[in-house]
Amino acid sequence: MITGAGSGIGRASAELFAREGAAVAVLDVNADAAAEVAAAIAGSGGRALSSVTDVTDDAQVRTAMATVVAELGPIGVLYNNAGIGSKGAVDVAEEDDWDRCFDINVKGTFLCSRAVIPSMLEAGRGSIINQASVAALVGVPNFAAYCAAKGAVASLTRSMSVDLAPRGIRVNAIAPGTVYTPLMEPMLTARGGGDLQKGLEMTIVKYPIGRLGDVSDIAAAALFLASDESAFATGSVFAIDGGMTSI
Ligand SMILES: NC(=O)c1ccc[n+]([C@@H]2O[C@H](COP(=O)([O-])OP(=O)(O)OC[C@H]3O[C@@H](n4cnc5c(N)ncnc54)[C@H](O)[C@@H]3O)[C@@H](O)[C@H]2O)c1
Numbered sequence: 001m002i003t004g005a006g007s008g009i010g011r012a013s014a015e016l017f018a019r020e021g022a023a024v025a026v027l028d029v030n031a032d033a034a035a036e037v038a039a040a041i042a043g044s045g046g047r048a049l050s051s052v053t054d055v056t057d058d059a060q061v062r063t064a065m066a067t068v069v070a071e072l073g074p075i076g077v078l079y080n081n082a083g084i085g086s087k088g089a090v091d092v093a094e095e096d097d098w099d100r101c102f103d104i105n106v107k108g109t110f111l112c113s114r115a116v117i118p119s120m121l122e123a124g125r126g127s128i129i130n131q132a133s134v135a136a137l138v139g140v141p142n143f144a145a146y147c148a149a150k151g152a153v154a155s156l157t158r159s160m161s162v163d164l165a166p167r168g169i170r171v172n173a174i175a176p177g178t179v180y181t182p183l184m185e186p187m188l189t190a191r192g193g194g195d196l197q198k199g200l201e202m203t204i205v206k207y208p209i210g211r212l213g214d215v216s217d218i219a220a221a222a223l224f225l226a227s228d229e230s231a232f233a234t235g236s237v238f239a240i241d242g243g244m245t246s247i
Contacts (some may be wrong), residue, residue, distance in 0.1 A: 001025040001068055001075050003055050003112055004082030006033025008181035009131070012215035013079060013222045018046030020223060022077070025068040027053040029082070047072070055082045055108030058115075065115045074123045077226040078116045080109040080153075081131045085183055086145035098145040105131075105149040109156060117169065125168045129225045130157045132173040132237055137245045142190060150175075154237045161235030170234040172225045177241030178203050179213040209242030 002017070004010040006028030018024045018041040026041070028034035031052040038050035049071055053064040068075060086101040087093065109130050120126025135143055136150035157173040164171055178184060185196065192199025204212060221240045224230050239245050 001027060001077065001116065002079040002081055003027045003108065006030045006037055008183060009179060009215050009218045010081040011037050013081065013219040015041060016219040016223055017226065018048055023047040023072040025072060026050045027064055029054045055112055056103045058111050061111045061115045069119055075116050075119045076123065077127050078112060079129045079222055080112050082108055083131055085187055086143060088144065089142050090144040093144045101145040101149050106152045109153055113160060120169050121167055127226050128160065128169060128171040129222050130173040132175040134175050134177050134239060134241050134245050136175055136237065137239060143187065157237060158235050165234050172233055173237040174218060174221050175237050175239045175241065176218045177207060177213050177244040179215055179218060181215065207242040207244050208247065211242065213240065213242060
């Protein structure tokens with residue numbers, strides 16, 4: 001089950017997981033996007049269902065979980081990927097924007113995890129992957145709420161891992177560096193003073209590897225954490241960031 005799978009990193013992960021043989025539940029608040037991804041997977045011979053689910057709404061989350069279990073079977077992997085950015089430094093950040101950023105990035109992770117855990121406990125195993133960000137590890141200018149929310153996701157990951165490891169569920173987080181997706185476009189444009197290309201150039205210089213991330217880079221990390229190849233990994237926050245946080 002992947003939240004926010006209608007676009008960007010979530011979509012790439014859904015498609016990769018399906019190519020690896022998983023039956024994928026594509027959850028997104030954007031109905032058309034979710035349906036398109038599920039159809040694309042089915043069109044390539046994979047197995048997927050789409051569910052219009054707002055991760056901040058507990059009733060919708062619980063309904064989605066029940067539907068997925070009924071149609072695809074027990075949920076072995078939850079990728080809490082749905083997220084949004086935020087606007088501004090802390091002195092200009094708006095309360096509504098702050099609350100929305102925390103609701104989707106943090107509360108959504110809590111609600112989806114809480115809903116899926118009984119199914120994983122029943123199976124005696126599971127892997128939960130939370131989407132953090134390099135913004136959980138370093139300060140990113142004019143992104144105050146987002147940095148705080150992703151920091152909370154990293155902390156929640158450690159807390160969940162301690163509680164759930166003895167019960168067979170592993171919980172890890174990915175902290176991606178910048179990947180050019182719809183989510184990042186406003187931030188990159190603002191960084192470039194209204195010029196997206198300039199914002200991209202100003203960002204790439206922060207990456208020792210000489211490029212930004214691609215959705216496939218993050219999907220590959222998620223696949224590793226979903227699989228038994230990562231059987232000894234839990235409670236970790238994996239920076240997949242081209243060296244950005246090592247400078
Ligand atoms: N792109 C990056 O550079 C980057 C870097 C670090 C972390 N991330 C994180 O990766 C995740 C995916 O980001 P992306 O860049 O692919 O973004 P994206 O905007 O391409 O995709 C996000 C998806 O989440 C969905 N979504 C938004 N609110 C939702 C809600 N309430 N319920 C369900 N779905 C909802 C959107 O409809 C969209 O399809 C986010 O958590 C983001 O914070 C992204």
